Amino acid sequence: GENVEQHPSTLSVQEGDSAVIKCTYSDSASNYFPWYKQELGKRPQLIIDIRSNVGEKKDQRIAVTLNKTAKHFSLHITETQPEDSAVYFCAASRGSGTASKLTFGTGTRLQVTL
Amino acid sequence: DADVTQTPRNRITKTGKRIMLECSQTKGHDRMYWYRQDPGLGLRLIYYSFDVKDINKGEISDGYSVSRQAQAKFSLSLESAIPNQTALYFCATSGAGHRTNTGELFFGEGSRLTVL
Numbered sequence: 001g002e003n004v005e006q007h008p009s010t011l012s013v014q015e016g017d018s019a020v021i022k023c024t025y026s027d028s029a030s031n032y033f034p035w036y037k038q039e040l041g042k043r044p045q046l047i048i049d050i051r052s053n054v055g056e057k058k059d060q061r062i063a064v065t066l067n068k069t070a071k072h073f074s075l076h077i078t079e080t081q082p083e084d085s086a087v088y089f090c091a092a093s094r095g096s097g098t099a100s101k102l103t104f105g106t107g108t109r110l111q112v113t114l
Numbered sequence: 115d116a117d118v119t120q121t122p123r124n125r126i127t128k129t130g131k132r133i134m135l136e137c138s139q140t141k142g143h144d145r146m147y148w149y150r151q152d153p154g155l156g157l158r159l160i161y162y163s164f165d166v167k168d169i170n171k172g173e174i175s176d177g178y179s180v181s182r183q184a185q186a187k188f189s190l191s192l193e194s195a196i197p198n199q200t201a202l203y204f205c206a207t208s209g210a211g212h213r214t215n216t217g218e219l220f221f222g223e224g225s226r227l228t229v230l
Contacts (some may be wrong), residue, residue, distance in 0.1 A: 001173070009154070013120040031216060043204065044157065089156060093217070103220070108154040 002027040004092050006105030013080050014113055021108045023090035024072040030092040033066060033073045034102070038087045047088075048075070080112045116141040118222035120205050121176055126228045135225045137205030144207040146188040147219070148172075148180060151202040160203075195229040200224040202226050 003026040013019045025033075034049035050057045050064045050073065057064050061080075066073040073092075077084055087109050093102040118139045127133055137146065148160040159172030161180040168181060177199060179191045192199055205222040 008155075010135075034218070043223050045220075045221070046218045049218075102159070102217075104156040104158070106154055 002030060002092055002094075002101070002103040003084075004090060004103050004105040006090050006108055008108060009106065010109045010111070012111045012113060014083055015080060015082060017080055019077045019080055019084070019112075021075045021090070021110070022072060023074070023105050024070075025092040025103075026071070027092070027094065028068075028071065029094050032093045032102075033064070034091050035062075035064060035075050036089045036091065036104075038089065038107075040086070041074055044089060076088050077110075080110075081113065085110055085112045118205055120203075120222035120225045122169045122225060123223065126230065127151070127195055127227050129194075129196055131195050131229075133195050133227065135190045135203055135205075135227070137188045137222055139186050139207045139220075139222075140203075141207055141220060143209045143220070144185065144208035145207060146182065147206040147208070148178075148188070148190045149204045149206060149221075150174060151204060151224075157204065160190065164173055176222055192227075195227075197229045200227060200229045 006023045027084045031052035035047050036044040038044040048059050048062050048064050050066050061078050063076045087107045089107050090105040091102045121136045145164050147162040149157045150160055151157050158174050160178050161172055162170050163182045166182050179188050203225045206219040208219050
């Protein structure tokens with residue numbers, strides 16, 4: 001089955017700096033790669049996703065890049081703010097409509113310091 | 115607002131007891147899931163259901179069972195709880211019935227289970 005590795009497990013950045021979280025996946029047939037954000041004590045929520053026919057996607061201060069050849073994808077957060085502090089999970093699956101096969105990474109705890 | 119609701123939110127029990135976690139949703143979604151979250155292990159799928167008559171095992175189904183009582187209700191049972199089932203459990207939904215299923219998961223608020 002799919003295996004998703006996520007790094008780093010913890011990341012501390014100063015407010016205003018950029019943060020990058022990287023994930024690798026094992027199943028070359030995977031074609032849907034979402035990112036979820038989980039604030040302390042809250043439920044995970046989708047913040048951005050990318051499909052394999054796209055190399056990069058941006059939404060304001062967040063962006064995701066995908067390299068299918070190398071089987072890795074990354075989350076980039078620019079101009080970080082305290083409210084970006086959370087745990088971020090990457091995931092991968094075959095088929096965007098098949099959440100049943102969504103495999104999550106182990107999470108990255110991002111701390112944005114003032 | 116349409117939501118995913120889990121009960122109980124917190125539960126402490128003893129080894130060997132039977133426990134049921136319940137999930138209901140008002141989002142009109144057809145697909146429902148149970149995930150387990152452990153520190154450093156991420157979110158792992160226990161069971162999922164695409165409709166009332168459909169139940170599927172996820173990657174860590176041993177020691178768990180589920181019941182899809184209705185389109186909007188999906189319960190998770192631990193027949194004989196053990197300490198390593200101590201975790202945060204999330205119910206989630208996806209799909210929009212007659213609308214295109216985007217694959218996005220909508221999570222409940224979580225149920226924290228402690229087995230002593």
